[in-house]
Amino acid sequence: MEQHQLQTTSPPLLTIRGLQTQFTSARGAIKAVQSVDLTIAAGEIIGLVGESGSGKSVLALSILRLIQSPGRITQGQVFFAGRDVLTMSKRELSTWRGRDIGMIFQQPQGSLNPVRRIGWQVAEPLRQQERISRKAAWDKAVTLLRSVGIPAPEEKALAYPHQLSGGQAQRVMIAIALALRPRLLIADEPTTALDVTIQAQILELLRDSCRDFGTSLLLVTHDLGVVARLADRVAVMYAGRIVEEGPVSVMLTRPEHPYARGLLDAAPRLGQLAGQRLKDIPGSIPDLSRPMPGCAFAPRCERRAKLELDACVTAPPPFTLIGERHSARCWALPQAEEALPIATVVEDRV
Ligand SMILES: Nc1ncnc2c1ncn2[C@@H]1O[C@H](COP(=O)(O)OP(=O)(O)O)[C@@H](O)[C@H]1O
Ligand SMILES: [Mg+2]
Incomplete structure (x- = not known):
């Protein structure tokens, strides 16, 4: 409750409006992210x-303007602390990403440079951004590696990525990102490639x-236990659109969208969700290159x-406000009329 009040009063760090990202293909434009x-x-x-x-991944990459050809953002706006991300120059973008953004992806080993010692991979961005000496950056890197739970960090800093376990590599990625x-x-699914026992530790570290740093986190995950333990709010995506978004307590117990309900149906109690994956719903996501006049679901x-x-x-269907945030x-x-007689319709940019 306390948390919720805090959030409703703090101004957004990131605001996305009417974002659309599509990929050109032989079959026509694939609308991977819409409205x-x-x-x-x-x-x-x-x-x-x-x-x-x-x-989900296309949305995450779109926010950072990391969508590669044949993909591109075709509509919408992304504001970060009042700055318009979609009109930033290449140079502004790279400064922004380096200073304000951290990224962690599913395959930690793939994101690390295989031929550089991990200590340098942590130290280099520090040295560049903070204009400190190599020695000072190295010492800071070792401290960071210790803080993310790397054992014997002085020695491990000298290791190459292939000498780390998956869990250690992801800890290093977190150290770099933070x-x-x-x-x-x-x-983006930061623990999917890891052992179950390691997953919990990595997620706690992330949270x-x-x-500690007051960092906002957009966490893409398949795991409802993760959502229950970490998230303040939950957004459910279907066929390129967010179909429902709200506070975690509501989303895991009484979601309103039939897709969100189907996915989260199994949710017995928030405390019992550890390791529980999203449920399968019969059928599959529609072909995103075909025109969809109605609801994709x-x-x-x-x-x-x-x-x-x-x-x-x-x-x-429009994105309809059915409760607080x-x-x-x-x-x-079903709830829209009962709970809120004057359901507010947020403009839908198609
Ligand atoms: N490089 C690409 N080229 C063409 N289509 C793509 C590409 N990347 C993603 N897509 C399309 O975007 C859709 C959403 O992909 P993605 O964001 O990776 O899904 P998620 O992360 O939710 O599993 C895919 O189903 C595919 O149709
Ligand atoms: Mg993905």
């Missing part, structure tokens, strides 16, 4: 969930580090099957 609205407050942890192919105390950390939607609403197949995209939200 995404999302804000992240300073110090807030957002869990981004959704089945494979729903656009070395410059970024304001926003983007972690505690973010809390309609073909798989039980609610639509029952209610037979025309709107579900003729127009995309809680919105969903569905033409048949």
Whole structure:
């Protein structure tokens, strides 16, 4: 409760409006991210969930302007602390990413340079950004490696990535990502490649580090236990759109969108979710290169099957505010009328 009040009063660090990212293909444009609205407050942890192919990674990369050809951002805005990210020059972008952003991806070994000692990989960005000597940067790197739980960090700093376990490599990635105390950390399935026992430790490290530094975290994950333990807010993606977003306590117990409900249905109690993965829903994500006049989830939607609403197949549902900082995209939200007679419709940029 306390946390929630804090978040509603702090101004957003990141504001995304109407974001659209598409890939050119022989079959036409693949709309991987569409009409995404999302804000992240300073110090807030957002869990981004959704089945494979729903656009989570493309969204994460779009925020950082790391989308490679044949992909590009075709619409929308991204503001970071009031700065317009989509109009930054290459130079501004690289300074911004270096100073304010940390990134952690699924395969730690793949993100590290195989031929450089890990100590240097942690020290180099410190040396450049803080203009300190090599020796001072090295010492700082060793301290950082210790703080992320690397045993014998003086020796391990001399190691090459292949000499580390997966868990150690991901700790090193966290040390690199947090070395410059970024304001926003983007972690895309950071523990998926690790042993279950290591996962919990790495996630705690991630959460505690973010809390200590006041870093905001956008955490892409498949694991509901992770969401329950770490996130303040949860956004659920489906076929390129955020279909529901709200506080973790609401999202894990009474989500309103049929897709979010289906995914999280199993959620018994917040405390019992450790290691629980998202549920499978019959059917699969639609072809994102085909025109979708209605709701992308309609073909798989039980609610639509029952209610037979025309709107579900003729127009995309708007992102509707259904509670405090809680919105969903569905033409048949059961709670919308009961809970909030004047459901506010947030403009939908198609
Ligand atoms: N390099 C690419 N070229 C073409 N299409 C892509 C590319 N990367 C992603 N996509 C499209 O974007 C969709 C979403 O991908 P992604 O964001 O990686 O999903 P998620 O991370 O949720 O599993 C994919 O299903 C695919 O259609
Ligand atoms: Mg992904």
